Amino acid sequence: MRKIYLLLGLMLLTIACDNDLDQVPPNLATSDSLTDFEGVLNAAYFYQHASITPMAVMGDFRADNALMEEEPYPAFDRYNSDLLDGSLNNQFFRPFYVALYRSILSANNVIENSTSATDIGEAKFLRALSYFKLVQMFGAVTVNLSASPDPLDTSNLARQSADDVYNNVIIPDLQDAISSLSPTNSNGRATSLAAQSLLGKVFVTRGDFGSATPLLQAVVNGAAAAGVSLQENYADIFGVDNDLNSEIIFATQVSSSISDEYGFSEFWSWSGGLDTKSLMPLDPSLIAAFDASEAGGQTDLRRVVTIDEALMASPKFPQAGGPDHDWIEIRLADVILLYAEALNETGATPAALTELNKIRNRAGLGNSTATTQAAVRTAIANDRRLELAFEGQRWFDLVRTGTAQTVLGFSDANYLLAPIPISEITSSEGIITQNPGY
Template sequence: MKKLSYIAILLGSATLLPSCQDQLDLQPISQTVVGGDGTGTAGSSITNAATAEAALAGCYAIFKTSSAEYYVMDYYIMADGRSDNSYAGADNAAWFEVDEFRILSTNAVAARDWRYLYNHIASANSIIANVPKVTDASLSADRKAQMVGEAKFIRARAYFDLVRLYGDIPLVVDELPTITSSNVAEIYGQLYPASSTADAVYTQIIKDLDEAATVVPKTGPDKMTVTPGAVYTLLAKVHATKKDWEKVKANTDKVIGLGYALLPNFEELWDGKHENSAEAIFELNFTDWATGGNWGTGMFYGTDWKKFNTPSNDLVKAYDDEKDVVRKASTIFTADVSGKWSDKYWPLTKFPFAYKMRNGDGSQNIIMYRLADVLLLKAEALNETGDLAGAKTLLNQVRTRAKLAPNTSADQPSLRLAIEKERRLELAFEGQRWYDLVRTGRAIPAMQTVKDGNGNSLNYSLNEAKLLLPIPQGEIDKNENLKQNLGY
């Protein structure tokens, strides 16, 4: 009866979509938005070179438009706000739940990020399924292969976030036909799939990336083009999560061999004057509000209202203990906000803000992948496979730019922690810290030691179950095949 009820609701809502879609939100994640005439899938509009290119441009645009709330905001709070780098900040109860590990299955942020990422996957799926079918002679076989490779990277990147956030999740790699009364029962299991294991998701991610690496464009008009460097960087990150250190080394070597270079000054990464630089590997390009401006800046920086991702006392102490003046100045901005709001962690006379996004006119780019990250990933892989000297060479290359003395760790455990700390100080507020802690098994011990500015423990109630977000209850209500994560 439950299955029949879902089918009835689905068919009943079909005549209302898309005009009432926001209110009903009944569309399954495995189905892309129906075509403009209501008779086909999203991909059915891909019929020639022009529409294929438009579909790919639309898939890239999702980073800046329909899923922008994730890519310019939530991505950073999920990775830094959940970690010891920052507090949730602002005044949003859903984010306080995330920050303090009190999250419920009805949490609004967990629900929207699930939708945003599956929305991006659906867009990529339509390209992967339909571009190869285009017979327009002006769309060459090489270009079709490039486009499919770019879409596979975007799909893999979204699945990498999903599997790290939620664990076992539905794995949807096909675009389904239009839902009708005659086929809905037959394809119900595809419309509402059960979760695949995290290992199966990682296998698909690696498959997509391996297939994309050899066909994506070698270069693009800017760094918001999927190139081999972006693919190999993501592969390195995936293999680091799986602790396959030989493959981490192989993929980081491929990135390094492509000729990227550290900018001479750390501040140049964030000053808005050196965008699409030699260090950037994959970068979201923003120009103005009319084309999807970067409004994330206003979520993290500014004194007009209390912002998100307030830097933690623990992070500030880490910079100060390391005497890391260079990176601290580019990462954390302080201002006197007396009388504007209250805060339980910081005095208002010297209140900190995340500073890497700071241009308020919507034009600041977001660097998703850059060379320093790759160098430190390779250093980690070298240390884990016994090459301490090689690891320290790369670690010190990053430290030198920050005007810090070379690292002198004498053994693998101490060098492991040194690399972890370097990644923290180098990549703070770039969406890395929480995932680094989880993949190295350090999340629980690291969070148990976090203190406020007066040396008092924050007593985070974190356990193994809380390392993952809950599967959104609204998705379980729609899909009887989903199972909730343990602890929720």
């Protein structure tokens, strides 16, 4: 049984305040009446659910892995103000935004009031994960580090720069989580290994490869002792029967028995072509990328797992058991490729190739023939695309490497960020501002 869900029956919350940032879940006991914050911590985990489908859609449909068919959804492939469309705001950006701030509020409650160092460490990991997702999507965001923000003080709603959020919240929270948590657990909760992995990814995202390298190295070298290893067979990473397999460092656990805050079809439906908005979502560009990986007569074992050219969709998360597929937030192959990237960017190109070839060889491919730093950089980016396709990574990789505009062919850098939900701007009476271009 997934322990994370044992108390969720207490946490399916209906909230009706004017501004989602000010909300405190009404059917949670107040902090001064609680002595056990396990239920509040479970709520912080639960609220990650509504972030995963928007991350999946932004990560692959906004990039060159997947396509929308039915208006207004092709706006994801138009790099203009069309993403401000009300239905897109309501279906993707508002549920994403609201759920993550609810997770943050629950985490704040645990951090402020719990006496359990482990619970606080998990809460700090979840708060950092939430803010990382928010900053990746929107850039500058509102920061709330209180369990009980003053609803009359709207000044605290003003957006803070991405740099400030990284420096003042995400990085210190993950550092604290690393020191507070064990590298292993038996129930899929946050660990020190997950916190190290996420902090390494944060530093790579910021281009601070020197800080990222030792963190990612520690994860790669310490994985086996923590019971984490690459699956021998790539296909065994995915599918409901493989949830929390040995390659998974952290996943948002999903269960069909628990109502999801995201009120529309789930990530596996979008990638599988099971939603009428995109019945054939596979972008021909991804097919071409697999063709290139198989040049010279090689067979990329990831291909059949990732793309179905007859259906023009992805079978990576099969329809069977779909509502119970966990969303993989961090897995070891992702970390190995980030480590390879950090090594290459700090001048250790031969060592970077060693890490890259671990992933290529598992995919049935020979060692990379790249030799120069620039060529290895391209090789790593190409393998990240194929390894992590339909896992919500591609768009964010293109943005952080500064290649999104070139690869996707648009000129206005404003559209590297998504629009702030209109409801939040309205309810804050304009204190929360919109991103430029929208």
